[in-house]
Each structure stands twice: as structure tokens, then as C-alpha cells.
Amino acid sequence: MTGVGLRDLDRSEETPGAAVASLDSRLAAYVAHRIPDAEDVAVRDLERIFGGASRETYRFWLDYRRGAESVSRPLILRRDPPGSLIETDRAIEFGAYRAFFGTAVPVPEPLWLEEDACWLDHPFFVMEQLLGMEAGPTQLVAPPYDQFALPLARQKWTILGEIHRADPSDLGLDSLMETVAPDACWQRELTYWERAIDEDELCPQPVIRAAIRWLRRNPPPPPERIGVVHGDFRTGNFLVDREGVIRAILDWEMAHLGDPLEDLAWSLNPVWRWAGDERAGGLVPREQAIEIWEKASGLRAEPDALRWWEVFSSVKGQAIWISGGKEFTDGKNQDMILALSAWLMGNSQDRAALYSLGQLG
Amino acid sequence: MKPEPGRFLAAAAGHLMLKTAGALAPGYEQSSVSVIGLMLTQLAEEFERAAARRIEENRALRRIFADAVAVVADDVLRAKLAEAARGDDTNFTVSALEQNNCALRTLLIELHVHVEELDSEAARRLEAEIWRELVTSTERRKLGIGPF
Numbered sequence: 001m002t003g004v005g006l007r008d009l010d011r012s013e014e015t016p017g018a019a020v021a022s023l024d025s026r027l028a029a030y031v032a033h034r035i036p037d038a039e040d041v042a043v044r045d046l047e048r049i050f051g052g053a054s055r056e057t058y059r060f061w062l063d064y065r066r067g068a069e070s071v072s073r074p075l076i077l078r079r080d081p082p083g084s085l086i087e088t089d090r091a092i093e094f095g096a097y098r099a100f101f102g103t104a105v106p107v108p109e110p111l112w113l114e115e116d117a118c119w120l121d122h123p124f125f126v127m128e129q130l131l132g133m134e135a136g137p138t139q140l141v142a143p144p145y146d147q148f149a150l151p152l153a154r155q156k157w158t159i160l161g162e163i164h165r166a167d168p169s170d171l172g173l174d175s176l177m178e179t180v181a182p183d184a185c186w187q188r189e190l191t192y193w194e195r196a197i198d199e200d201e202l203c204p205q206p207v208i209r210a211a212i213r214w215l216r217r218n219p220p221p222p223p224e225r226i227g228v229v230h231g232d233f234r235t236g237n238f239l240v241d242r243e244g245v246i247r248a249i250l251d252w253e254m255a256h257l258g259d260p261l262e263d264l265a266w267s268l269n270p271v272w273r274w275a276g277d278e279r280a281g282g283l284v285p286r287e288q289a290i291e292i293w294e295k296a297s298g299l300r301a302e303p304d305a306l307r308w309w310e311v312f313s314s315v316k317g318q319a320i321w322i323s324g325g326k327e328f329t330d331g332k333n334q335d336m337i338l339a340l341s342a343w344l345m346g347n348s349q350d351r352a353a354l355y356s357l358g359q360l361g
Numbered sequence: 362m363k364p365e366p367g368r369f370l371a372a373a374a375g376h377l378m379l380k381t382a383g384a385l386a387p388g389y390e391q392s393s394v395s396v397i398g399l400m401l402t403q404l405a406e407e408f409e410r411a412a413a414r415r416i417e418e419n420r421a422l423r424r425i426f427a428d429a430v431a432v433v434a435d436d437v438l439r440a441k442l443a444e445a446a447r448g449d450d451t452n453f454t455v456s457a458l459e460q461n462n463c464a465l466r467t468l469l470i471e472l473h474v475h476v477e478e479l480d481s482e483a484a485r486r487l488e489a490e491i492w493r494e495l496v497t498s499t500e501r502r503k504l505g506i507g508p509f
Binding site: 209 | 388389391392393396397399400403459463466467469470473474477492495496498499502503504506507508509
């Protein structure tokens with residue numbers, strides 16, 4: 001445990017261990033700044049969690065006293081890295097947590113957003129940590145969690161429907177996220193991710209380039225309504241307790257306003273078939289997932305429009321794997337997850353694109 | 362090189378995933394070591410086929426370009442296709458084969474764009490041939506643990 005009084009402001013951070021040791025004291029100093037009436041503020045058991053591809057994620061315990069009360073709380077720190085799979089605005093991610101906290105969409109409680117890099121070298125935010133949860137997609141489709149496949153699917157796509165049913169202005173998200181006209185949703189997203197591929201590709205992408213041309217030749221109809229799009233809604237981005245209940249939806253870093261079908265299509269992408277069969281997200285057949293979502297959202301997944309967004313989801317996915325591979329190759333971020341994702345997912349994403357285009361049976 | 366590199370990589374992967382990772386406390390470093398082990402298994406798979414799949418694909422692409430010469434309407438593109446079709450791999454290092462592969466796949470994209478805009482049965486046949494090659498290219502690159 002390191003308290004504020006012991007803080008070491010040396011930022012040389014030559015080794016990972018030293019980096020964490022320095023980080024916990026600086027984090028304690030930050031918390032003391034945010035809770036001025038707290039005493040004996042300490043951060044302990046600070047440990048980086050593997051897998052956060054867009055931000056460095058740490059878990060830790062925060063201890064402090066406030067008057068006669070002793071507080072001990074497990075928390076999460078999400079800090080911007082030097083480079084990542086996706087470059088996103090942490091204010092939007094934090095804002096999404098804040099908007100949905102306490103609603104039918106379960107999320108951890110967001111606590112503090114800090115954009116001043118003076119505290120921890122990079123912007124960051126802090127939120128509640130939920131203990132005893134499982135998020136790993138391969139774990140969730142294996143015993144003992146596989147017994148919950150159907151209830152998990154019902155919760156997963158019902159929650160997604162709730163996200164899409166929500167009015168962005170009621171949540172205050174219309175002022176935080178860029179607004180978009182219904183007939184411009186598809187073009188904005190496609191242009192954004194195509195540009196990412198243009199900038200980061202390390203080798204030619206004939207499959208994805210063909211997919212992009214198909215998308216531009218066959219634009220989808222405008223959405224029934226503009227909604228909050230989570231941006232990465234899939235098995236692996238929610239926390240499940242031991243009774244098979246989804247306790248929190250995570251990883252809102254790509255959240256934006258747009259066509260709700262974008263999220264549905266992403267959740268159905270074949271690269272998330274973790275169970276090794278045709279079940280969407282490793283949970284239920286695709287048609288069943290769509291039915292659950294339609295009922296919860298009050299929207300209809302018009303087949304041609306959904307197909308457009310499914311093809312798009314592979315373009316976006318490939319852009320993410322390409323960008324991660326580029327970051328790793330350039331040495332900006334040597335996190336193994338970036339290299340693994342580029343190797344493991346790139347070809348599968350091409351195959352998913354071919355499948356959605358009807359070229360792969 | 363004996364033991365075979367693939368055999369060594371498999372053994373190294375097993376060591377990292379089962380022994381080294383197991384000796385570390387659960388957390389970021391343990392997961393990183395496990396991932397490195399997992400990547401070594403993919404590397405072993407790729408090491409064995411790295412040259413073969415590129416040679417096979419480069420030949421397939423040159424065959425398509427040879428077929429395309431009679432179909433394309435653009436003189437400049439036709440000349441590029443003819444030249445590429447006459448080419449061959451003479452340096453069999455993976456980096457040289459990869460360099461040729463990237464050049465050929467860049468030309469494939471250009472050809473695909475052009476063919477999509479042509480209105481003829483020959484163009485549709487060529488387009489179908491390109492799609493078949495794209496599917497086959499993903500078969501060549503498939504990894505045993507790839508998700509799809």
C-alpha cells in the first residue's frame with residue numbers, strides 16, 4: 001500500500017514494476033485532490049489488467065477515512081496509452097457510463113474524469129470495479145457459464161435494445177456526441193473507418209477494399225431513429241456474475257450517435273462466434289438474437305439494411321486490427337494484444353466480410 | 362536446422378503457457394506470457410507454409426492477370442497486367458515473396474475495380490474468378506485457432 005505521504009513523483013518509470021509503484025502513489029494524490037475531506041488516502045493492490053486494447057486498464061483498492069467513516073472500495077483506472085487499437089475520446093466513454101448509470105442498461109458507476117495529463121502522464125478516468133465477475137468470451141461459452149447461454153442472450157440483446165430505445169437527448173448525450181442526420185449515418189462511419197485503413201494498412205487489402213466499394217454502391221436506408229450506438233457490443237464486453245446475470249456493459253470507447261443496426265450487426269459478426277458453431281456471440285442462433293433485439297428496441301431489423309451494416313462491421317473490424325498492427329509495428333505500443341489481434345483476427349475478418357457479401361458459404 | 366523450427370516453437374509455446382505463465386501471479390504479465398506462447402503456435406503454423414502460400418498465390422494472381430488481358434478495356438492497365446503475368450518469383454526468401462505478393466495484390470485491387478465497371482459476360486466471368494481467388498487467399502492464410 002502506498003499513501004499520499006509516501007508518494008514518489010519520479011516519473012522515469014524504467015520498469016513495469018516501478019511504473020506501477022509510481023502510479024499508485026500518484027493516483028492516491030489525485031484521489032486526495034478529488035476528495036478534499038478524505039484522510040489517509042491510499043491506493044493498494046494496483047495491477048494492470050490484460051486486454052484493454054484502447055486504454056491501459058488497472059484495478060486497485062482505494063482506502064481512506066472521512067470523519068469517523070472508513071472507506072475501502074475496489075475501483076478501475078482507465079488511462080490513455082501512447083498508442084492503441086482505436087483512438088477515442090475518453091470524455092465520450094466516461095459520458096456514456098455516466099448517462100446510463102442507474103438505468104436499465106447496467107454499467108459500473110463512473111467516478112472521476114481527468115483530462116489534465118499532469119496527474120498520471122495521460123488523461124484517464126476512474127470507475128467502480130465489480131468483483132467476482134466473468135467477461136472472457138471463451139469462458140462464457142464453456143462450463144459452468146454455458147448453461148446460461150439462452151438467458152445471457154436474452155439479457156444481452158435486450159440490453160442492446162434498451163440502449164437503442166433510449167433518447168440521446170434525455171441522457172444528455174446529444175451534447176457530448178457528434179450529431180448526425182439519419183441519411184448520413186452510414187457515410188460518416190464508412191468514411192471514418194476507410195480513412196483508418198488508408199492511413200494504417202501495412203499490406204494491400206483486396207477483400208476489404210471490395211467490401212468498401214460494395215457498401216458505397218448499396219447504401220442502406222436511413223434508420224428509423226438515431227440512437228446511441230455502443231460501438232463494440234459483443235460477448236466479451238460485459239460482466240457476468242456466477243448466476244449468469246449481466247451486471248455491467250463495458251468498453252464504451254467507440255460510442256456515438258447513429259443507426260442502431262450498426263450495433264446489432266456488430267454483435268452478429270461471425271468473428272465473435274466464440275463457441276465454434278454458428279451461434280451469434282456463441283450464445284443463440286442469429287434469428288433469435290435479432291428477435292430479442294427487435295422486441296426490446298421497438299425497431300425492425302430490415303434484412304437489406306442489416307446486411308449492409310454486417311458487411312460494414314467487417315470493414316470496421318479490419319480497420320481496428322490493421323491499426324493495432326500498425327501501432328505495434330511502429331513501436332508506439334508493444335502490448336502483445338495488438339500483435340495477437342492483428343494475426344488472429346485479420347484473416348477471420350476478411351472471411352467474415354466474404355461471408356456477409358455472399359461469397360463464402 | 363534441427364530440431365525443426367516448428368517443433369522448437371511448439372515446445373517453447375508449451376513452456377511459456379504451461380510453466381512460465383503458471384509460475385507468475387495472475388495478472389497482466391501472466392496474460393502477456395500466455396499470449397506470447399499462443400503467438401508462437403501461430404508462428405509455427407506460418408513458418409511451415411510462409412514461402413509455399415506466397416508462391417502459390419503469386420502464381421494464381423499472375424494467371425488471373427493473364428486471363429484479364431483479353432478482357433480489360435484500359436490500355437495502361439492491360440500493359441501492367443501483361444507485364445505482371447509474365448513475371449515470376451526468382452528470390453524465394455519470404456520477404457522477397459511478400460514484396461511481390463503485395464505488388465500483385467495491389468494490382469488485383471486495381472483490376473477488380475476496373476472489372477466491376479465493365480458490362481460484359483467476360484467481365485462477369487473474370488470478376489467471379491477474382492472472388493474465387495479472394496476466398497482461396499483466406500483459406501491459405503487460415504490459422505488453426507482463428508475464430509472464423
